[in-house]
Amino acid sequence: MDEVKVVVAHSERATLRVGDVFLKVDADQARIDVEVEAMSLAPVPTPEVLWRKPPVLATAALRGTTLGRLGGPATGSPAAWAAAGAAIRKLHDAPPPPWPGRAGRSIDELTKELDDECELLVTNGVLPADLVTRNRQVAEAALRPWTPAFTHGDLQIAHVFVDGDEVTGIIDWSEAGQGDALYDLATFILGHEEHLDDVIAGYGTDIDLDVIHAWSSLRSLLAVRSLIEQGFDPFAPGCEVDVLRSRM
Template sequence: MDEVKIVVAHSERATLRVGDVFLKVDTDQVRIDAEVEAMAAVPVPTPEILWRKPPVLAIAAVPGATLGRLGEPSTASPAAWASAGAAIRTLHDAPLPVRVGRAGRGLDELRAELDGECELLVAKGLLPADLVTRNRQVAEAALRPWTPAFTHGDLQIAHVFVDGDSDEVTGIIDWSEAGRGDALYDLATFTLGHEEHLDEVLVGYGADVDLDVIHAWWSLRSLLGVRWLLEHGFDAFAPGCEVDVLKSRM
């Protein structure tokens, strides 16, 4: 019998692996609907959907291996990072979906959320005030008008798989936050904690981008993530993770 492995689990959702099948358990059907719709629409490799019985979505494992994980050095080649950049560009050039994704929140809403989170981080003693203030200043560059693109919305490097021999992308997983959004949000999420690979990604992406905006999204995403991560059992203070990303902007 195949072993049941808990991939990730918190109060909002859980993902289990049984052999080559992943079972995603999520009571928020809007997220599951968004994931299914996105995987059917995007012009990049995605997992095969095996079956769906709310609140469970069963998908097949994709071949290859991830480029790495946040907080760990990546052993992937420059060609693999460039290949990922090319796949991200293909996604961003796809016809726009109807849904607004996580990367497409309104600027007023995002600014209010960010300011509230910064106040809480300091009030609760989670981060020093000067660290929060500096990164809030950096984050402001992300709060500008942007041209909508088809975005993944949670494009962590652990969600992108590549073939070890060809360095080609074999699959991109976890599409529940997909929809219209800011393309630079995806690029920043993908390179968060792996700044040294940004140039390689942009070689494959093949377009000029505003680096100040990517730096701003690194700060913004980290500021919004620290408290949630700590409250859900993740260590944002681990080497190379969100708090180190914030410190790198000082």
């Protein structure tokens, strides 16, 4: 029998790997619906759907390895990072799906969520007030009108597989939908901004770096408490709190 490997697990969902098959268990049927539909529409390589029996979605493993993970070493040549940038641009240039995604929340909704979260981070003593205040100022640049794009919504480097300099697939599409393209880019280079020039080389130069940094701060501020509640450590080297400290 193949070894069962836990890829990720928390209160919302879990992903297991059994041999060459990934099993995603998600009690929220709507998220699985979005994932399957988004993969069918995305103009980039995605895992093959093998079968689906709620609450489980089975997909084939992808060739190659990921570019790394947040808080860990990044791998891949400059050409591989550029290839990832080109694949992301191809996604963003495609007609967006008809539903809003994680990267498509309204400015008013995001502003309220951000302000409420910043208050909780300080009053509960999770982060120092000066760190929160500075990153809230940086995050303001993300709170502006944007043109809807086809966004992945959770484009961590651990979700992009490469083989040599070729992108072989992008996984985890449950947050996909219409959104701000720069949110995806900020998520992708979070904690690994040393590769931003390579990504831009593949993506194109029409990128507002202030907005990229703003989304990084905003995303990190919103993630800290929820990650702690799910058993992850945003204070680990290279993770969300280090991203926030880099703005000081």
